[in-house]
Amino acid sequence: MDKIAVLIPCYNEAQTIEKVIRDSRAALPDAVIYVYDNNSTDKTAEISKAAGAVVRHEYVQGKGNVIRRMFREIDAECYIMVDGDDTYPMDSAPGMCELVLNKNADMVVGDRLSSTYFTENKRPFHNFGNSLVRGSINRLFDCDIRDVMTGFRAFSYEFAKTFPVLSTGFEIETEMTIHAVNNHMQIENYIIEFRDRPEGSESKLNTYSDGMRVLMTIGRLYRDYKPMGFFSILAAVFAIISIVFFIPIFISFVETGLVERFPTLIVCGFVMMAALLSIFSGLILNNMTINHRREFEMRLISLHSEKKEKLKKS
Structure with a gap:
């Protein structure tokens, strides 16, 4: 069992993945870094392997499918999940791990919305969507989650092995949050800095179709859990x-x-x-x-x- 496992789901992130791996190793020198390639058509897998990461593959498309594979295959006391697009500073990772390893947290949410997200993010509908999703979940489930859609989180072993992954796409973050809230797991909000994608790197998130899927997921989970x-x-x-x-x-x-x-x-x-x-x-x-x-x-x-x-x- 690993002490800390850094999990990086990737789809066509050749431009940024090497820096994310390098930053992860600098922040968490004792961690094992796993890159899960999701049918990339660029050199994401090759670059990751050359940078020293353990490269594995998920051949069913969708971020939810990648996370299902990660949690099934990796055993660790603490999991750090971060996107491969270099929008999250890995220097926040040690503090997040500390909450899991020594403070009994089951999920630590990398909170972008309380820091630089609304000024750094150049997509106004993403800003509105994040606020809408956060407000809906906090009201429906009576909780205080500061950032529902963040891709930077830390998890305990117990969370990873009990989380039933039902979603296949970007609504997976919403499902994670509601699972933790509904089962009264210890959730901590950890404020992090956010930077927009570097020029030439494109988001895989579709504002409208993925946003609608997220809202439908909230409704489905409210029906199932409440x-x-x-x-x-x-x-x-x-x-x-x-x-x-x-x-x-x-x-x-x-x-x-x-x-x-x-x-x-x-x-x-x-x-x-x-x-x-x-x-x-x-x-x-x-x-x-x-x-x-x-x-x-x-x-x-x-x-x-x-x-x-x-x-x-x-």
Whole structure:
């Protein structure tokens, strides 16, 4: 088992990857540096190998697929994940590792948004999207995460081995954050500097399509992790629609003694039934979620013992 593993997911980062590896080695001289190449068409893999990194490959396209492979294959007491585009200063890495190794943090978030991100980043819609995603997650999940979309994070062994990677693309950061929050893992915000990509290096993130996928991921995970809240909102919407259309029918009945729009009345009844079904669905799924959390806690205990055994052997 490695003490510290630096994980660098890469797709066509030949321009910057050597510097990222060099900076990683300078900041964390005892760490093992892994570069996971995701079907690059340039010389990312060759440059990484020449720079002294351990190069491995993930042939299914998508950042989520790369991270699934990383966490499955690498055993370490502390993982540092950083993008290969040289936008994150590695001199922050030792402080982030300190929080994992000595302060029991399960995930350390490299917080760009509290420092230089909004001035360095040249894509205004990215600024808006980051603020929207951060606000949505903090409100829906009652937490205080300062930067949800950052690609610079540190993880504990327990986090890496319990994180179920379901996303395939850039929404993976959102999924990581919500997994940690929902399972009451220790999360620390660590302010870092941010610099925009060097000239000639292009972002793989599509502002609109990937942004929509992130928002859909938030909705899906809110449904899965907070079913009572999700289905209560759905029930409230159905109930309001039913009541709004029922009121004119009721007023007409009081005035004339006749029900003039039977089809609308029937639809109102079915919509109200949908509201009641949503409430009961939320209750049932909420109990299932509680049982899942119990199983997750037992899994953490098992992993902690497993980690001790691996450390003894190494």
